[in-house]
Amino acid sequence: MKTLALFNLKGGVGKTVSAVNLAALAAASGFKTLLWDLDPQGAAAWYLGVDMDETGGMKRLARGRTPIGELIRHTGVARLDLLAGGLSSLHLEAAQADHGALLARLSAPLAEDYHLLIYDCPAGLQAVNEAALAHADVIAMPMIPTTLSVHAYEVLVRYLAKRRLTGLRLYPFLTQVDRRRRLHRELVAALPAQIRTLLHTAIPYASAVEQMGPRRLPLPLFAPRTPPALAYAALWQALAGLLRLHGDG
Numbered sequence: 001m002k003t004l005a006l007f008n009l010k011g012g013v014g015k016t017v018s019a020v021n022l023a024a025l026a027a028a029s030g031f032k033t034l035l036w037d038l039d040p041q042g043a044a045a046w047y048l049g050v051d052m053d054e055t056g057g058m059k060r061l062a063r064g065r066t067p068i069g070e071l072i073r074h075t076g077v078a079r080l081d082l083l084a085g086g087l088s089s090l091h092l093e094a095a096q097a098d099h100g101a102l103l104a105r106l107s108a109p110l111a112e113d114y115h116l117l118i119y120d121c122p123a124g125l126q127a128v129n130e131a132a133l134a135h136a137d138v139i140a141m142p143m144i145p146t147t148l149s150v151h152a153y154e155v156l157v158r159y160l161a162k163r164r165l166t167g168l169r170l171y172p173f174l175t176q177v178d179r180r181r182r183l184h185r186e187l188v189a190a191l192p193a194q195i196r197t198l199l200h201t202a203i204p205y206a207s208a209v210e211q212m213g214p215r216r217l218p219l220p221l222f223a224p225r226t227p228p229a230l231a232y233a234a235l236w237q238a239l240a241g242l243l244r245l246h247g248d249g
């Protein structure tokens with residue numbers, strides 16, 4: 001089983017819509033996929049049309065009292081399942097374990113059933129995110145094109161090194177790109193020279209992405225021919241290569 005994390009320190013950049021769309025594209029390619037919504041706000045569950053009940057399942061999971069399989073929910077998308085409920089830092093601390101090792105241990109039984117595990121991380125650098133980053137094979141970081149983006153990226157890399165989170169495979173990609181704006185066009189041209197691991201695919205700013213909210217569906221399922229859906233398909237191809245996920249499941 002391969003592990004992909006969608007991460008950024010900031011909220012509102014597109015971590016959740018990207019996690020949901022990439023999960024749907026992985027599933028459509030034949031890979032059995034589990035999306036783990038680590039954000040207690042439960043937006044990934046919302047986008048997949050799953051209504052969550054808060055029954056304290058994650059707390060029991062962290063304490064080793066509930067098998068992970070019991071918390072998994074099917075979605076309307078073939079081969080795509082969801083684990084949600086927000087594994088908060090509190091739960092991790094309650095489990096009193098090395099965070100990275102804990103997530104690896106909790107998810108170990110999933111390897112029998114899934115080719116790919118995707119973490120949708122909350123914003124910030126709390127224990128649950130450090131755990132997800134330590135466990136992920138590949139980290140994809142959605143980034144809005146602003147002049148501060150490179151600076152924020154460098155601050156993050158230094159912070160991760162200080163926390164001994166080194167050797168991470170961190171791949172930023174641009175999102176919410178509006179080519180009518182000159183600054184966006186300039187940054188799309190300039191950033192590849194400044195961020196060595198920046199992925200080539202940029203996701204355009206598009207109202208079709210916002211439609212995921214009211215429709216409660218991944219974008220490739222209701223508007224597969226739109227520019228943002230085609231961009232997500234290209235992004236998935238790049239990430240599948242980095243994860244060495246080849247062929248049909």
Ligand SMILES: Nc1ncnc2c1ncn2[C@@H]1O[C@H](COP(=O)(O)OP(=O)(O)O)[C@@H](O)[C@H]1O
Pocket residue numbers: 010011012013014015016017018043175176177203204205206207209210211213228
């Ligand atoms: N490419 C895009 N075009 C237009 N709106 C977008 C795009 N990507 C994300 N959004 C919108 O931005 C908001 C935040 O996205 P979300 O994925 O929830 O961010 P995060 O998980 O990083 O907090 C949502 O309302 C979403 O519809």
Ligand SMILES: [Mg+2]
Pocket residue numbers: 015016017039043121122
């Ligand atoms: Mg989110």
